[in-house]
Amino acid sequence: MNLGWALRFIGTGASNGGTLGHSAAVLERNGEPVLLIDCGQDALPRFHDTYGEWPRAIFITHVHLDHISGLEQLHGRIALGQADPVRLYVPTPIIRQLHERIANLPHPLAEGRKNFWDRFRFIPVAQGFWHEEHWFDVFEVRHHAPGFAHGLRLSGHFLYTGDTRPIPEVLRHYAASDERIFHDCSLKGNPSHTGLDDVQREYEADLRDRLVLYHYESEAAAERLVEAGFSVARPGQRFMLGAARHMHAPPVLSSVPATNGSAAVAPGPDLSRRGFE
Ligand SMILES: [Zn+2]
Ligand SMILES: [Zn+2]
Numbered sequence: 001m002n003l004g005w006a007l008r009f010i011g012t013g014a015s016n017g018g019t020l021g022h023s024a025a026v027l028e029r030n031g032e033p034v035l036l037i038d039c040g041q042d043a044l045p046r047f048h049d050t051y052g053e054w055p056r057a058i059f060i061t062h063v064h065l066d067h068i069s070g071l072e073q074l075h076g077r078i079a080l081g082q083a084d085p086v087r088l089y090v091p092t093p094i095i096r097q098l099h100e101r102i103a104n105l106p107h108p109l110a111e112g113r114k115n116f117w118d119r120f121r122f123i124p125v126a127q128g129f130w131h132e133e134h135w136f137d138v139f140e141v142r143h144h145a146p147g148f149a150h151g152l153r154l155s156g157h158f159l160y161t162g163d164t165r166p167i168p169e170v171l172r173h174y175a176a177s178d179e180r181i182f183h184d185c186s187l188k189g190n191p192s193h194t195g196l197d198d199v200q201r202e203y204e205a206d207l208r209d210r211l212v213l214y215h216y217e218s219e220a221a222a223e224r225l226v227e228a229g230f231s232v233a234r235p236g237q238r239f240m241l242g243a244a245r246h247m248h249a250p251p252v253l254s255s256v257p258a259t260n261g262s263a264a265v266a267p268g269p270d271l272s273r274r275g276f277e
Contacts, residue, residue: 005029005157005241007182009233010046012214012222014186014193015066021046021235022066023215025160025182026055028238035059035131037152037160039070044077050236054083057131060090061141061162062149063097071102078119079109087121089129091138093147139174141167144192153179157241163215166194166202175210180241182233185213187221196228212239 006028011021022040026033026047036047036055047055054077061067077083090098103116123129128137136154141164143149151170153159159175160182161167175181189195193215199208214233216222222232233239 003030005154006031006238007158007160007180007241008050008238009214009235010043010050011040012216012233012235012237014215014217015064016217017042017066018218019235020216020219023163023184024067025214025233026050027154027158035136037061038067038162039074040066041069043070044073046235055086056084057087058089059125059136059138059152060088060094060098061151061160062143063094063101064163065101067163068098068102075116075119076109079111079114085119085121087123087131089123089125089131089136091150092124092126093140094150095124137174139170141165141170154241155179158182158239163193165189165192166198168202168204168207171203171207175207178242179210180212180239181207181210182212182214182239184215185211185225185230186216187224188217196225196230199230200228 008026008028010026011017011024013020013022017040021042024036024038024040024043027035027037033051033055034057036043036058038061039058044054054074074083074086078085108116125138128135134154136152139151139153140147141149141151141161143163143165149162149164151159151161151164153174156177157179159171159179161184164184171181183194185194185196185199187196189198199211212231212233213225216225222234225232
């Protein structure tokens with residue numbers, strides 16, 4: 001029995017995945033899965049291998065296929081009665097993109113005349129959401145375009161950036177309760193992702209000490225990140241999360257930065273570039 005909160009990575013790789021798997025993590029409580037963060041191509045079989053069941057709640061950070069393509073498999077399993085309907089938490093700025101990428105077919109399955117979303121409990125998210133009576137903050141990160149990608153925080157326990165460039169000002173605001181910070185990082189950065197030199201330049205020592213890096217390009221890259229002095233998540237690895245020092249409730253509206261809830265952002269022409277997902 002693993003008491004308390006933990007975050008287990010079922011994949012830690014970039015869009016090429018491979019043996020690392022596509023980046024996805026599961027928030028656990030007392031050893032039980034509570035919330036899956038992202039659902040790429042291999043997330044579902046890895047989740048099932050780990051827990052012997054299908055996920056019941058998922059948060060989506062953004063619509064690159066290494067983070068959402070498993071939803072199609074899940075839809076099929078729900079439709080065929082093999083899995084229960086899933087609570088799907090989706091930031092409002094990416095709803096249209098998500099629909100257009102995976103759910104816009106008139107006949108998503110041969111079986112039955114139903115819409116793709118009939119199989120899910122779809123929950124739009126702005127500044128955050130309640131899940132199992134805990135409040136999760138959602139905030140915009142830097143990945144391709146404004147409003148395109150989002151991170152997640154459970155106050156006092158963890159912050160998960162999703163795919164992003166460095167966001168020091170966001171971490172200072174949202175990771176102010178000593179949360180463990182799980183952060184996108186490759187050995188070599190690019191216009192859409194963080195690299196080792198970015199982390200060393202953009203974050204002060206107290207933030208760097210709290211980082212756990214994931215979404216890297218290879219096992220060799222992970223070794224180099226470790227040699228540089230960083231904690232690195234490996235596929236299957238579980239991180240115990242500290243106890244919250246105070247109860248947390250949704251922020252009052254007047255103090256919420258105006259980063260979420262903006263109009264849906266149309267995908268720019270660079271979204272189809274390979275290797276930057
Ligand atoms: Zn990605
Ligand atoms: Zn991405």
